[in-house]
Amino acid sequence: MTESKSVVLGMSGGVDSSVCALLLKEQGYDVTAVFMKNWDEDEDDGVCTATDDYLDVVRVCGELGIKYYTVNFEKEYRDNVFSYFLSEYKKGRTPNPDVMCNTEIKFKAFLDFAMKFDTDYIAMGHYARTKTENGKTYLLKGLDQNKDQSYFLSRVKEEALAKTLFPIGEMDKSEVRRIAEENNLATANKKDSTGICFIGERNFNEFLDQFLFTKEGDIYSVDGEYLGKHSGLMHYTIGQRRGIGIGGVGSGEPFFVADKDLKNNRLIVAQGVKNPALYKDEFYCEDPFWITEKPSFPLECKGKIRYRAKDEDMVVTEESNGDLHVTLKTPLKGVTPGQVCVFYQDDICLGSGIIK
CATH class of the missing domain: 2.40.30.10 (Translation factors)
Structure with missing residues (x-):
């Protein structure tokens, strides 16, 4: 690069964004790291790991000599992601809040915040790529098919993607780990985060019950046979096998959730994995x-x-x-x-x- 370009990197405290910081610095960018705080962990028994993750961001930025900030998007997250999550469950549907988080927070609220730095780009630790042809920017899958995260970016605007760098999009996860270990980054052996921050390691159904009214109802087979009681339709998703609570009936094969009858508060199930229903x-x-x-x-x-x-x-x-x-x-x-x-x-x- 003939002159240094600036980039604001979203750092989560994980190994992926840590390696992104290292790679961007090695490529000659003027890197500013920003940690996004999207959930108030004090409200729900501290199951969210935001504090520990932020400390890992501080450690890695110290190792790399990169300036860092933290920004609070709790209101934006509650208004645009969590409220959507709850409203979908009220309708008996199963939302994907991670897709909405990327759309509303990482590539909207964060992008707007980053542009206040008068930066050239933002960067994220997603396993995805972009290409620009004839003035248009396209989203591509990450080369590591096991880690490809383009699914979660499928509702991000082209204008945001045109301003975004994905430094690890052409790497395998194993290579990312290797780079972190070779450079002795504090997060080199940190396990990958799973699940949604606001739920953490807790029981998912118990979490939903804190925010939404659930009502017990009947379970029927697709053939109209009464089979038992369910604990609330929002606790089940289409195709689910575990946790239905029916056994030793009919052929003995497992039951799967086939449908939800919201009007009558009934869970509809089908027996056998090959059931056409x-x-x-x-x-x-x-x-x-x-x-x-x-x-x-x-x-x-x-x-x-x-x-x-x-x-x-x-x-x-x-x-x-x-x-x-x-x-x-x-x-x-x-x-x-x-x-x-x-x-x-x-x-x-x-x-x-x-x-x-």
């Missing part, structure tokens, strides 16, 4: 979002209905009301309302819709 060969998506440009329809593409699901062949058409009609070549189990269906053309992430 569990599979769909078509579904609808609302609120479609296209990152770079709206495609022409019908769209033949790959897609996935949840993170870590394998890519499936899909044909997408547009309804008169703007919703998307998705037809699958192979019927899929566990198509879940509220989850995000993400569309791909080769390595390019086109965008996504919310499953209805």
